[in-house]
Amino acid sequence: xxxxxxxxVSIIExxxxxxxxxxxFGSDELSAKEVGDGNLNYVYxxxxxxxxxxxLIVKQAVPYLRCVGEEFALSRERMTFEIxxxxxxxxxxxxxxxxxxHCSEDMSIVVMQYLDSHLIxxxxxxxxxxxxNLSEHISTYLAQTLFKTSSLYLDSTSKRExxxxxxxxxxxxxxxxxxxxxxxxxxxxxxxxxxxxxxPLAKNLFEDMEFKxxxxxxxxxxxxxxxxxxxxxxxxxxxxxxxxxxxxxDPEFAFVGPFGxxxxxxxxxxVNNYIHHSVVTKDEDxxxxxxDSVKEILELFESKFLDLWNRQKDSAxxxxxxxxxxxxxxxxxxxxxxxxxxxxxxxxxKMARRVFGVAGVAEIRGIENKELRNEAEAMVLGIxxxxxxxxxxxxSVDEVLGMIKNAR
Amino acid sequence: xxxxxxxxVSIIExxxxxxxxxxxFGSDELSAKEVGDGNLNYVYxxxxxxxxxxxLIVKQAVPYLRCVGEEFALSRERMTFEIxxxxxxxxxxxxxxxxxxHCSEDMSIVVMQYLDSHLIxxxxxxxxxxxxNLSEHISTYLAQTLFKTSSLYLDSTSKRExxxxxxxxxxxxxxxxxxxxxxxxxxxxxxxxxxxxxxPLAKNLFEDMEFKxxxxxxxxxxxxxxxxxxxxxxxxxxxxxxxxxxxxxDPEFAFVGPFGxxxxxxxxxxVNNYIHHSVVTKDEDxxxxxxDSVKEILELFESKFLDLWNRQKDSAxxxxxxxxxxxxxxxxxxxxxxxxxxxxxxxxxKMARRVFGVAGVAEIRGIENKELRNEAEAMVLGIxxxxxxxxxxxxSVDEVLGMIKNAR
Numbered sequence: 001x002x003x004x005x006x007x008x009v010s011i012i013e014x015x016x017x018x019x020x021x022x023x024x025f026g027s028d029e030l031s032a033k034e035v036g037d038g039n040l041n042y043v044y045x046x047x048x049x050x051x052x053x054x055x056l057i058v059k060q061a062v063p064y065l066r067c068v069g070e071e072f073a074l075s076r077e078r079m080t081f082e083i084x085x086x087x088x089x090x091x092x093x094x095x096x097x098x099x100x101x102h103c104s105e106d107m108s109i110v111v112m113q114y115l116d117s118h119l120i121x122x123x124x125x126x127x128x129x130x131x132x133n134l135s136e137h138i139s140t141y142l143a144q145t146l147f148k149t150s151s152l153y154l155d156s157t158s159k160r161e162x163x164x165x166x167x168x169x170x171x172x173x174x175x176x177x178x179x180x181x182x183x184x185x186x187x188x189x190x191x192x193x194x195x196x197x198x199x200p201l202a203k204n205l206f207e208d209m210e211f212k213x214x215x216x217x218x219x220x221x222x223x224x225x226x227x228x229x230x231x232x233x234x235x236x237x238x239x240x241x242x243x244x245x246x247x248x249x250d251p252e253f254a255f256v257g258p259f260g261x262x263x264x265x266x267x268x269x270x271v272n273n274y275i276h277h278s279v280v281t282k283d284e285d286x287x288x289x290x291x292d293s294v295k296e297i298l299e300l301f302e303s304k305f306l307d308l309w310n311r312q313k314d315s316a317x318x319x320x321x322x323x324x325x326x327x328x329x330x331x332x333x334x335x336x337x338x339x340x341x342x343x344x345x346x347x348x349x350k351m352a353r354r355v356f357g358v359a360g361v362a363e364i365r366g367i368e369n370k371e372l373r374n375e376a377e378a379m380v381l382g383i384x385x386x387x388x389x390x391x392x393x394x395x396s397v398d399e400v401l402g403m404i405k406n407a408r
Numbered sequence: 409x410x411x412x413x414x415x416x417v418s419i420i421e422x423x424x425x426x427x428x429x430x431x432x433f434g435s436d437e438l439s440a441k442e443v444g445d446g447n448l449n450y451v452y453x454x455x456x457x458x459x460x461x462x463x464l465i466v467k468q469a470v471p472y473l474r475c476v477g478e479e480f481a482l483s484r485e486r487m488t489f490e491i492x493x494x495x496x497x498x499x500x501x502x503x504x505x506x507x508x509x510h511c512s513e514d515m516s517i518v519v520m521q522y523l524d525s526h527l528i529x530x531x532x533x534x535x536x537x538x539x540x541n542l543s544e545h546i547s548t549y550l551a552q553t554l555f556k557t558s559s560l561y562l563d564s565t566s567k568r569e570x571x572x573x574x575x576x577x578x579x580x581x582x583x584x585x586x587x588x589x590x591x592x593x594x595x596x597x598x599x600x601x602x603x604x605x606x607x608p609l610a611k612n613l614f615e616d617m618e619f620k621x622x623x624x625x626x627x628x629x630x631x632x633x634x635x636x637x638x639x640x641x642x643x644x645x646x647x648x649x650x651x652x653x654x655x656x657x658d659p660e661f662a663f664v665g666p667f668g669x670x671x672x673x674x675x676x677x678x679v680n681n682y683i684h685h686s687v688v689t690k691d692e693d694x695x696x697x698x699x700d701s702v703k704e705i706l707e708l709f710e711s712k713f714l715d716l717w718n719r720q721k722d723s724a725x726x727x728x729x730x731x732x733x734x735x736x737x738x739x740x741x742x743x744x745x746x747x748x749x750x751x752x753x754x755x756x757x758k759m760a761r762r763v764f765g766v767a768g769v770a771e772i773r774g775i776e777n778k779e780l781r782n783e784a785e786a787m788v789l790g791i792x793x794x795x796x797x798x799x800x801x802x803x804s805v806d807e808v809l810g811m812i813k814n815a816r
Contacts, residue, residue: 151631156582159631163575167568174564177724186730209735216739220725223559223567224634316585317628322594327617331624 001106003076006060008032011044014109015058020101021111025054032058039067039359040078040252045114055116056101061108061252074171078252079108081169085254086110088162088229092148096141096248115240115247122236125273126363128286135293137246138239138266139300146259147308149229151316159316162229166255173223173255176232180349181219184357185212191356192365199374201381202356214388215352218345225258234262235350235361236269259339263301264346269361270294271383271404272351276363279376291401298343298397302336341391344400348387351380383407409514411484413470416440419452422517423466428509429519433462440466447475447767448486448660453522463524464509469516469660482579486660487516489577493662494518496570496637500556504549504656523648523655530644533681534771536694543701545654546647546674547708554667555716557637559724567724570637574663581631581663584640588757589627592765593620599764600773607782609789610764622796623760626753633666642670643758643769644677667747671709672754677769678702679791679812680759684771687784699809706751706805710744749799752808756795759788791815 006014011032015021028048035057036043042062047055061079065072083103090097098113124131151159183190186206196202205211231238232253240247274290277283309332314320318328354361355377364380367373386403394400414422419440423429436456443465444451450470455463469487473480491511498505506521532539559567591598594614604610613619639646640661648655682698685691717740722728726736762769763785772788775781794811802808 151628156585156631157578160575160578160581163571167571167575170565170568173568177564182727182730186727209731212731213735213739216726216731220559220743223564223724226632226634316631318624319590319594322590323617323620323624327621331621335628 001104003107005062006042006044006058006107006109008034008044011046011058011060014107015046015102015111018102018111021056024056024101028054036066039065040074041066046111047114053116055114056111057098057114058109058111076108078169078172079110080105081166081172081254082250082252083110084165085229085231085251086112088149088254089145089231089248089251093141093144096137096246098247098249118240118242118245118247120237121239121241122269122273122362124241125236125270125290126276128277128281128283130286130289131241131246132243133246134241135296135300137241138248139297139304141246141248142263142266142297142301143304143308146228146230146262147305149256150227150259152309152318153312153315156316163226163256166229169253169255172232172253173257176253177219177223179358180353181215181222184353184355185215190358192358192360195377196356199356199377201374201378205352205356205381208385211352211385211388214345214391215349218342218349218388221258221342222261222346226256227259228256229254230257230259230262231265232257232261234265236266236273258342258346260342260344260346263298263339263343264348265350266297267294267343267400268347268350268354270297271347272354272361272363272380274404275376275379275383275407276367278379279372280367291404294404295397295401298340298400302340302397305339306332306336337395340397340400341394344387344394345391348384348391352384352388355380379407409512411515414450414452414466414468414515414517416442416452419454419466419468422515423454423510423519426510426519429464432464432509436462444474447473448482449474454519455522461524463522464519465506465522466517466519484516486577486580487518488513489574489580489662490658490660491518492573493637493639493659494520496557496662497553497639497656497659501549501552504545504654506655506657526648526650526653526655528645529647529649530677530681530770532649533644533678533698534684536685536689536691538694538697539649539654540651541654542649543704543708545649546656547705547712549654549656550671550674550705550709551712551716554636554638554670555713557664558635558667560717560726561720561723564724571634571664574637577661577663580640580661581665584661585627585631587766588761589623589630592761592763593623598766600766600768603785604764607764607785609782609786613760613764613789616793619760619793619796622753623757626750626757626796629666629750630669630754634664635667636664637662638665638667638670639673640665640669642673644674644681666750666754668750668752668754671706671747671751672756673758674705675702675751675808676755676758676762678705679755680762680769680771680788682812683784683787683791683815684775686787687780688775699812702812703805703809706748706808710748710805713747714740714744745803748805748808749802752795752802753799756792756799760792760796763788787815 012030025048028050030046031049032044032046035045042060044058045055046058061076063076064070065074083105100112102111147153231251238250270290270293274287277287364376367376383404420438433456436458438454439457440452440454443453450468452466453463454466469484471484472478473482491513494508508520510519555561639659646658648657678698678701682695685695772784775784791812
């Protein structure tokens with residue numbers, strides 16, 4: 001099928017030709033409205049006119065950056081990788097990925113479950129909403145997706161096939177290389193220029209060569225370490241949940257990259273939220289919940305990943321009978337410690353880049369009182385620096401917690 | 409063109425249809441003879457009947473392992489990767505790669521320069537032949553090929569395209585994973601079973617869990633570290649040279665892998681040769697030459713790689729203006745130290761696997777006196793263990809030399 005850009009009218013007609021969607025809606029009359037506020041794509045809610053609860057989400061990529069317009073070209077093939085990642089992750093952890101009704105790489109379109117009772121995690125956390133299952137769910141999601149797309153589980157051929165299917169996601173990988181690891185730490189036209197001009201911390205950061213050298217090491221790891229299929233942009237805006245269910249969405253940045261990157265993204269965004277509450281609401285109870293969540297996610301991830309690994313008798317890396325169980329366990333524990341270290345390093349990059357870089361996070365950049373915002377930014381940069389300077393020698397999750405709690 | 413297996417008769421007919429080959433031979437009558445003694449492919453020397461010096465080498469892959477026969481299937485697509493690597497390396501370092509007259513991925517065939525006055529490096533070294541340009545040439549080859557296919561030189565898109573073109577070389581990568589990093593260190597039917605049974609060092613090695621845990625770490629690096637396009641099998645049998653010229657051949661194992669693997673392969677094979685002379689010829693002068701070569705290759709590689717990097721103002725990794733020159737240099741020096749470390753680690757794997765694994769090297773396995781062979785094997789395993797246990801903390805090339813010289 002040849003690609004064409006859909007709108008609220010043509011989308012209905014398009015969906016009429018998709019059996020899986022028609023099976024869902026039956027003969028109901030349909031209506032569509034645009035609901036997306038994302039930067040990249042168009043998102044529509046398509047629902048039954050007679051029963052608004054009967055609804056699906058349609059997401060289509062256009063060959064430019066939606067939030068800027070047609071002058072900022074961005075190939076719509078990003079949806080190809082989002083589709084492939086959704087399908088891959090759905091197979092591995094079906095309960096944490098929305099149901100998929102229709103995917104077309106030609107049309108750069110995906111039709112999926114409407115999460116009508118779920119909120120974006122970032123919004124929930126900013127409103128001090130606790131989610132009792134978050135740590136449990138997201139640690140399972142991380143352990144399952146990372147382990148089962150790695151050489152610790154797959155055979156060599158399957159691993160290389162996986163790399164093949166995501167290797168051309170160059171454009172979005174490059175966005176990360178540029179915006180997460182480079183531009184936000186130097187003079188660059190994409191930065192938040194007002195803040196760069198007014199906040200003396202910008203100069204400090206841009207001249208902090210020790211810190212920037214470490215960032216370079218993490219960038220190199222991002223560019224060359226083919227551990228597992230990662231989501232690639234797992235901030236708290238990519239998670240939708242309620243008290244019962246948790247869903248991970250928007251994996252268009254997916255590629256075979258380093259284990260620690262998704263974990264780091266999540267930790268970074270939880271810590272940014274913690275800083276928001278430290279400065280704005282001063283809600284000590286919720287801050288405690290956030291710290292507990294960071295601790296639980298890191299510890300549960302580790303134990304679940306290790307458990308999956310122990311149950312795997314043969315893999316591309318470790319052939320059955322090659323070493324004794326005791327040595328294998330020692331190796332695995334060191335391996336997991338290195339994932340923890342890298343996660344914390346990546347978390348530091350991800351936090352620091354939000355201060356002056358092109359895309360801020362609501363919890364920090366959205367603080368309207370300038371003094372408080374500056375206070376929050378100083379905290380972000382303080383913790384990020386601790387993370388980035390010390391990640392290589394971390395021994396435990398508690399040390400990470402200490403770095404967060406001891407920040408001014 | 410559809411693939412068909414050629415022989416000494418049909419090959420002439422085939423070549424008649426290739427313009428570049430006919431441009432070379434003109435209207436001369438041609439004859440072909442099989443000259444290959446390799447494990448994998450058929451190699452023919454095609455020459456002019458009237459002028460035997462006018463000759464080309466034709467190499468064709470068959471869909472099985474030549475040295476075993478049709479019952480050991482091995483996809484002929486390995487030649488696809490050999491062709492791509494020859495073309496890539498030829499572009500980067502033309503003087504160290506034979507001239508290519510014709511390449512066909514369909515026919516799994518390559519026609520190239522006949523190196524009539526050149527010897528396989530392994531044979532030369534075993535005959536105590538010194539090559540005054542070896543260190544200079546091979547360090548240039550390594551620095552050029554590794555630097556210019558890495559993210560330190562290429563932009564993100566070109567790097568990913570390079571990965572794409574070699575990512576499916578799964579079969580040969582898997583041979584390395586199995587034979588270099590796994591089978592040779594455990595009971596396995598592919599091993600040299602007689603030696604495993606008779607030599608008590610086999611039991612020591614197979615039960616050396618500390619050592620095997622380190623091997624596992626190096627195997628993981630081999631499987632997941634996408635630094636640069638590597639040759640993948642750069643032992644002294646893959647180098648042909650004389651007093652003036654040096655050529656690197658047979659890159660069918662090429663893929664985007666870790667920087668240290670090719671360097672390590674070369675070091676391993678030079679050290680194996682050193683051990684041969686220590687035990688068999690006791691030629692102290694030539695041993696000195698081999699040690700000097702190891703030192704020169706490692707040091708020249710480092711300075712040439714650094715020089716290329718310093719002249720590169722902008723790359724996928726390091727954007728111009730991101731850090732000051734002093735910090736950049738510090739980063740690069742640490743980076744190069746890590747390449748040295750990994751090279752020595754890989755050298756250790758490559759040496760140790762030659763003792764009991766499926767494919768020995770002539771210098772060691774070919775020693776007919778059993779006592780001397782055992783002595784040599786003990787030395788190989790002793791040095792390999794030093795390399796593998798200590799590579800992570802190496803600070804200098806001289807330490808590496810010390811490990812070699814201090815072996816019993």
